[in-house]
Amino acid sequence: MSDATAPSEIPADLAQVAEEKGISLDIVRRALALGFPPDAVKQNLSMPGVTPEAAEAFIAEQEKIRAGGVINIPPELAETAAAHKFPEALIKRALALGAPPAMLINQMQAGITAEQAEGFIVQQEALRGGAGGEVQLDLSWMKVPTEWGIRVKPGRKGLTVGMINVGTYADVPDYWPYHTEMPRGAYPIPGVPSMGYSIFEKAELWSENSADLYEEAIQRRWRPSSDVPWLSMEDLDPDVEKAVCQLCTHISERSLVAGDIVGRWLPEMSYGYHEVKLYLSTAEFDAARWFEVFRKRALSNGGGLGVQSPGYFHRAMIDARAWTETSAVLHILANSQLKMLFDIGYYTSHNDAERTIFSYCLQDVARQRAYGSQHLRYFLTRKIERREEVHHYLNKYEALLEYEWECDIPLRESLMILLGGGATPELMRDGALKLEYFRQRWANDYIDQLSAAGLGERRKKVHHSIKKYLPQPEEAVAAA
Amino acid sequence: MTEATTTKATFPSVAWFEAVREIVNNDAGYKHHGTCDATVGIKIPDIQKYFKLTFEAFEVDEIKECDEAESENTDFWLEQTYAKWKEMIENIKANGKADLHHTLNTLDIEDPNDLARSNDGYRRDAFYRFNQSFQHFFDVSEQIDTEFV
Numbered sequence: 001m002s003d004a005t006a007p008s009e010i011p012a013d014l015a016q017v018a019e020e021k022g023i024s025l026d027i028v029r030r031a032l033a034l035g036f037p038p039d040a041v042k043q044n045l046s047m048p049g050v051t052p053e054a055a056e057a058f059i060a061e062q063e064k065i066r067a068g069g070v071i072n073i074p075p076e077l078a079e080t081a082a083a084h085k086f087p088e089a090l091i092k093r094a095l096a097l098g099a100p101p102a103m104l105i106n107q108m109q110a111g112i113t114a115e116q117a118e119g120f121i122v123q124q125e126a127l128r129g130g131a132g133g134e135v136q137l138d139l140s141w142m143k144v145p146t147e148w149g150i151r152v153k154p155g156r157k158g159l160t161v162g163m164i165n166v167g168t169y170a171d172v173p174d175y176w177p178y179h180t181e182m183p184r185g186a187y188p189i190p191g192v193p194s195m196g197y198s199i200f201e202k203a204e205l206w207s208e209n210s211a212d213l214y215e216e217a218i219q220r221r222w223r224p225s226s227d228v229p230w231l232s233m234e235d236l237d238p239d240v241e242k243a244v245c246q247l248c249t250h251i252s253e254r255s256l257v258a259g260d261i262v263g264r265w266l267p268e269m270s271y272g273y274h275e276v277k278l279y280l281s282t283a284e285f286d287a288a289r290w291f292e293v294f295r296k297r298a299l300s301n302g303g304g305l306g307v308q309s310p311g312y313f314h315r316a317m318i319d320a321r322a323w324t325e326t327s328a329v330l331h332i333l334a335n336s337q338l339k340m341l342f343d344i345g346y347y348t349s350h351n352d353a354e355r356t357i358f359s360y361c362l363q364d365v366a367r368q369r370a371y372g373s374q375h376l377r378y379f380l381t382r383k384i385e386r387r388e389e390v391h392h393y394l395n396k397y398e399a400l401l402e403y404e405w406e407c408d409i410p411l412r413e414s415l416m417i418l419l420g421g422g423a424t425p426e427l428m429r430d431g432a433l434k435l436e437y438f439r440q441r442w443a444n445d446y447i448d449q450l451s452a453a454g455l456g457e458r459r460k461k462v463h464h465s466i467k468k469y470l471p472q473p474e475e476a477v478a479a480a
Numbered sequence: 481m482t483e484a485t486t487t488k489a490t491f492p493s494v495a496w497f498e499a500v501r502e503i504v505n506n507d508a509g510y511k512h513h514g515t516c517d518a519t520v521g522i523k524i525p526d527i528q529k530y531f532k533l534t535f536e537a538f539e540v541d542e543i544k545e546c547d548e549a550e551s552e553n554t555d556f557w558l559e560q561t562y563a564k565w566k567e568m569i570e571n572i573k574a575n576g577k578a579d580l581h582h583t584l585n586t587l588d589i590e591d592p593n594d595l596a597r598s599n600d601g602y603r604r605d606a607f608y609r610f611n612q613s614f615q616h617f618f619d620v621s622e623q624i625d626t627e628f629v
Contacts, residue, residue: 156537157515212517216609219514339608347589349580359585359612366608373602441589448601 014042021045023052030059034066036098044100058100065096077101084108090118097124144187157219161275162211176200176272184272197270203382205323207375210275213367217282220367222360224293232352233301239423240350246306246414247345248298252291254338257314259287261330265323279371286364293357306410313404316397324379328390329397331372332449337401339365340442341415344435348418369449376453391461394450398463443469488625491569492522492529492562496626497543503620504540510620511538516613518606521557523548524565527629535613555606556598560587566628569621577619584615 010018010028018028023045031041044050065071071092073081081091086108094104094117107117127136147168155163165172169185176184179194199205207213236244262284269277298305317334320326342365346358380387405412412435417423419438420431443466450458459470489496504510515537522531530551534542551557560568564587571582580586588595588607598604607614 156539216515220610220612221514343585343589346585355580355583359615362585362608363611366605370602370605370609445601448604450601452600452602 011038011042014038014045017042017045021050021052021055023050023055027052027055027059030063034059034062034098061095062098071095074101077105080105080108084114086114086117090114090121093121093125097121146185146187157215160211160215161278162215165211172202172206172275173272174202176202176270178270178272181271184274195270196267198268199323200270200272202273203379205269205273205276205375206378207276207279207371208378209370209374210273210279213371214275214279214282217279217286217364217367220363222289224289224296224357227360228293228296228356229352230296230300233354234351235302236350237422239417240421241301241303242306243414243417243423244301244350244354245298245303246410247341247418248294249306250309250408250411250414251338251341252294252298252305253309253311254314254334255287255290255294257318258330258334259284259291261317261320261326262287264318265326268323283368283371286368290361290364293361297354297357306414309411310404310407312407313397313400316400320393324376324390325393327372328376328393328453331368332376332453333394333397333401333446335365335369335372336446336449337442339369339445340438343441344415344418344438373449373453376450376455380454387455390455391458394458395461395463398466402463402465440469443467444471486623486625488627490627490629492524492527492531492565492629494531494543494545496621496624497522497531497533499624500617500621501540501543503623504617507616507620510613510616513610513613513616516610518556518610519554520614521551521554521559523551523557523559524562525559527562529562535610535617540617552599554598555603556596558584558595559593559597560591560595568618569626572619572622573626576622578615584618585611 009032010025014028015025018025028041028045032038045055061072073088073091073095077091078088080086081088081104091104095101150164150166150169152159152164152166172184177200178188179197180188180192181195182188182192235241262280266277266280266284269280271277295305313334317326317329320329339362342358342361346355346362349355349358376390380390413428415435415438416428416431418431419434420427420429422428443462446466447459447462447470450456459467462470487499487502489499516535517537518535520533520535522529522533524530525548528548530546530548532542532544532546532551532554533540568578568582568587572578578584584595584607596604596607598607
């Protein structure tokens with residue numbers, strides 16, 4: 001066959017694949033001369049079971065077809081086509097385009113319809129429709145004026161989202177001017193309809209650690225079904241089992257709400273800040289996983305679900321009108337309290353399963369707090385005039401959270417039972433004292449988080465029922 | 481028949497932490513937890529011993545003995561008395577891993593001043609974000625024949 005195609009015209013990677021398969025470069029040249037794109041030839045040669053003999057037979061058949069010869073349909077293909085009601089003419093058109101018979105059989109068996117196949121074949125025929133079988137291409141898109149030649153190498157953690165922020169792709173503008181789903185760094189085309197985003201300003205959602213938190217969440221993911229040693233559980237005292245199940249019910253419920261809240265805000269965030277959207281998608285998944293694992297715990301050791309929470313606080317969070325308000329309340333205030341619940345669950349674990357669950361959950365919730373505190377820090381440094389607004393949010397939600405705490409007797413009593421070790425009055429008194437200890441830890445931890453976000457003065461303004469747990473100024477001085 | 485070899489090392493010392501580091505850096509179980517990036521101080525104030533550990537990606541990068549100020553110039557530091565450190569390590573040796581009363585989390589909860597301390601609430605959260613990696617680090621010390629000063 002023709003030697004018109006110089007060896008230098010065979011891409012090096014294609015030549016390497018051919019060599020590995022023992023297929024001569026002459027066959028490769030004949031395939032290219034037939035108009036098959038180099039990538040397609042390489043992909044087909046790479047498939048398992050491709051031998052030099054099979055490649056020769058396929059190319060010879062294609063050359064015969066292009067020369068006007070009869071198109072033979074292999075018996076097995078004909079049988080499959082008949083069974084799936086594919087017209088013979090359609091099969092011949094597919095073979096004329098170079099489709100391997102085995103692939104056609106697979107496609108039909110996978111359920112593709114004759115109509116779908118014809119649509120695809122028409123497209124391919126149009127691409128080959130030029131004179132002499134030349135492909136008619138536009139290719140103007142290849143002159144896209146984006147930064148080119150980027151070649152980021154993986155590091156010790158692999159190829160991370162943060163690492164590919166190089167050159168112009170690292171430019172994260174303070175204001176994102178596009179209303180479409182165009183990824184940052186791509187080239188816009190006119191006329192694309194708006195996606196309806198409402199957050200276009202970096203200060204309204206950005207956190208410097210978002211890309212790292214996304215990678216961390218992916219790296220440190222866990223599977224409730226198989227990472228938790230469920231068989232380590234044994235029967236508990238019935239009152240204690242009821243307390244565990246009430247705690248599980250509460251966490252499941254607030255996890256559902258947390259997932260809904262984040263899910264509601266994601267479509268509002270424009271694509272200029274994909275690092276945040278990526279991280280928050282994992283936070284939404286955290287919430288789903290918490291719901292899953294606590295429901296599983298409640299339903300796997302002889303118990304069941306408990307009673308619903310009053311829900312004042314959760315419902316108020318859903319009604320928040322700004323993402324920074326939502327994040328400060330959900331990721332710092334609510335999640336600091338949730339961390340207290342995880343701490344109590346961990347501290348009172350009755351088996352390896354519970355210890356594992358709470359240990360993983362602590363890791364997840366700390367990641368969410370890391371986003372929350374660093375977003376608030378970013379917001380406060382760019383929106384100095386809105387500092388009081390943040391206090392306003394917190395005034396409202398701290399009061400609601402404390403009201404919810406007072407109203408949620410099932411939750412508080414279940415925690416007392418867990419911490420006391422039983423439901424007798426004496427044990428519950430002990431549990432109540434320990435619960436106060438955990439509340440004190442939570443209050444200080446919450447203020448530490450806000451201080452890290454740059455809102456240290458909150459210590460003076462925090463709701464009185466939280467403030468009572470904080471060291472008084474004289475004590476703080478003495479402690480120092 | 482193979483004969484198990486056990487590293488002997490004295491706690492606290494750079495050699496002891498290096499022995500632990502050697503184990504976790506070759507431990508698929510440690511890598512399974514995912515990447516861990518943190519600088520961690522170790523403080524044993526009653527015997528004036530201070531160390532700084534650097535965790536990066538899937539490995540422990542660096543161990544060094546340092547002064548108190550440097551051990552605090554970290555994301556967080558773990559601080560407890562020598563007796564509490566000894567009890568924790570002996571418990572790990574006896575059980576193959578820390579029992580619930582001797583995990584880093586439990587020790588942190590039970591200490592009114594916290595086991596994990598920091599000057600920054602955000603940086604302190606690294607203790608929770610990578611807690612399983614840190615617990616794994618100390619748990620593998622059960623493979624070391626630890627002597628105490």
